[in-house]
Amino acid sequence: MYVVVSESPDPLTILKTICENIVGGPAPNFRNIEDAHNQLQLQKINSRRNEPILAVLDDIWRFSDLKDLLFIGEQYMTLVTTGDANIMQCIPLWFNKGHYPLPSLQEEHALSLFCLCAFDMSSIPDTHNEQLVKQVQADCKGLPLALQVIGSSLNRQPDHVWKATRDALARGEVSDDNQIAFLLKRLETSIDIWVYVRRMKRNDALPLVRKFEARHPLDMRRDPGTIVLTTQCRRLYMSQKQSELPPEWQTDEDLSSTAQIISIHTGAMNDTQWPQMDFPEAEALVLYLSASEYCIPPFLLTMKKLKILQIHNDSAKQAKLSGLPDFQALSELKSLHHEGLIVPSLHEQCDVSENLEKLYLSLCEGLGRDTMFNFPRLIEFNVDHCSDLEELPAGICSSNSLKILSITHCKSLAKLPDKLGSLKRIRLYQSGCLEELPPSICRLGELELLNISWVEDEQEQSP
Known part of the structure; x- marks a missing residue:
């Protein structure tokens, strides 16, 4: 038991x-x-x-x-x-107790755990660079949480993502002293759930994650790309890809009527494959898909309290979505996370989101030059591995609400907006076409961090 x-x-x-x-x-x-x-x-x-x-x-x-x-x-x-x-x-002495301290993972066990998370098998597959895999695994220092989080984040990722992770580890972004700073980025989606669903202050959530990191608990549940921390909230959770929702979700009205956190993992879905269900208490919805065409479940419209929406596509081709409601129907939405998607299919129906505070786009296409977003209360904007991003969305930095801007591995980005609002933290990493910063950066009176770094390509000269 x-x-x-x-x-x-x-x-x-x-x-x-x-x-x-x-x-x-x-x-x-x-x-x-x-x-x-x-x-x-x-x-x-x-x-x-x-x-x-x-x-x-x-x-x-x-x-x-x-x-x-x-x-x-x-x-x-x-x-x-x-x-x-x-x-x-x-523990009282009248219990027949024994104490068995667990040692650090041995090399072979560390590699096996890492491979399970990165490749869904216990060894390095022939299709991957063995030396590169072992470099990344070795720099996780044998720490179970680091092996699981970083291994999971590299699942189904191309070589250039592996190399970027290796370089980050080599620079000491994960070390004995400051490993948690790197891991927190990987656990960010879980922190959002603690903040927006459990009403916990972000500064209070971070120490809990540090405790979580120190304890290496055995109850971490892994979906591709995220770790879900245990909370007191009622969860409906599909741990493996299925062609339909679990039958008990549809037959037990109590499950759907009280669920606050819902995680669904499917392949391609059309509008006829989704059942009619209501989730009036849902505050976080995480969708994992493996498809190039995907219909958003219609019961998203029943989630009037939804604060977190994450859509992750782990197929080789970016997914085009259909059935996504406009943001006016999701008036409580605070955090939006999209991975492996074609962005125009998202914003064509999106007029304005009054309450969105955090937007994260990863491995998305379609940004180009003309993408328009209207998020007047956006606090944090993260873009990662969006290869066709040439300019930031118009007006994204004009609002004084935006405080954090992070752009990583966007090699087509050529310029930043002339107006940078009142940013406090700016991170620009491996954006090779960006040759200069706008003069307005000198007028950012609240700026606390400016982190600009380029990783030298193995076949190119350092700029």
């Missing part, structure tokens, strides 16, 4: 799960923790199954949580995983 406890557990729900495993059926309702322990003891004695049970309580953060979940019974054993060794010292 495997139970993820994590930072904010519901002990009565976990004890109910333990009881259901003991009796092999529905558990009674517990009034409180003491009542749950008494009934568990009784159920174990009277259980007809009389089978040995190993209960794994994974990712314990505090002894107070563990104390509520510890239960003694004949042929019943508990295995606890935690990143805090002090918790083990608090």
Whole structure:
């Protein structure tokens, strides 16, 4: 029996799960923790199954949580995983306890874990550069979180993305001292969920991710390109690509009516393949697709509280979308993340988004020179590996709300807007056609960071 406890557990729900495993059926309702322990003891004695049970309580953060979940019974054993060794010292002596510190990953195990995340297999495939893969893997320092996050971010990525990651690692962007700064970029989508769905301040969310990084919990669930942190919110989660939504989503109205975070992984979909469903409480929708043509699910219109929309395409060709509603129908939307898409199909129907604060475009096409966006409250704009971006969207920097501008691996970008608003942080990385900055950069009185770097191509002279 495997139970993820994590930072904010519901002990009565976990004890109910333990009881259901003991009796092999529905558990009674517990009034409180003491009542749950008494009934568990009784159920174990009277259980007809009389089978040995190993209960794994994974990712314990505090002894107070563990104390509520510890239960003694004949042929019943508990295995606890935690990143805090002090918790083990608090367990009463009358428990027959053993302490097994986990060492750092050995080289072969680190490579195997990295390959599982990067290639969905335990070794380096013949189609990839073995030396390049081992360079990236070695610079992850054997840290499980770094291996998983960076490996996942490189899944199905072309060679130039691998080389850029290798160069970033070689420059020390992931080191013993400041590795979390690099990993935070990979975990940014999860932080958005904590901020916009759990109403947590961003400055409060970052220390939690640091705790998460230090503990290396075993409950990380991976979709291509993102790590979803455990929250208290109700989630509907498709972990593997399917041709339709799980049947229980459609038959259990309680699931859809209360779900706050929804993750869907499918291939090509048209409007007839999506079921009619309502998600009135949904605040985050993550779509993973493998297709060049994709219809947005019509139930997106039922998500009146939606704050986060992420669409990730991991096929070899950028996807053209249909069925996307205009932003006026998503009036609460705060964060928009698109990867591997043709952008004009997105903005043709988008008049204005009054509340959008964060926009991230990666491996998208169609930006060119004429793309128009109207986001008057945009705070952060990130563009990564958009090869045909020649100029930034008109007016993107004119609003005084924009504070963060990050443009990476956009080799066609030739100029920045003349007006840069009131930016605080500017990052320009490997944008080889950009020869000068506009004079208005000298008038940015609130500028805190200007990071400009070019990585020398292996076959070219340094500029």
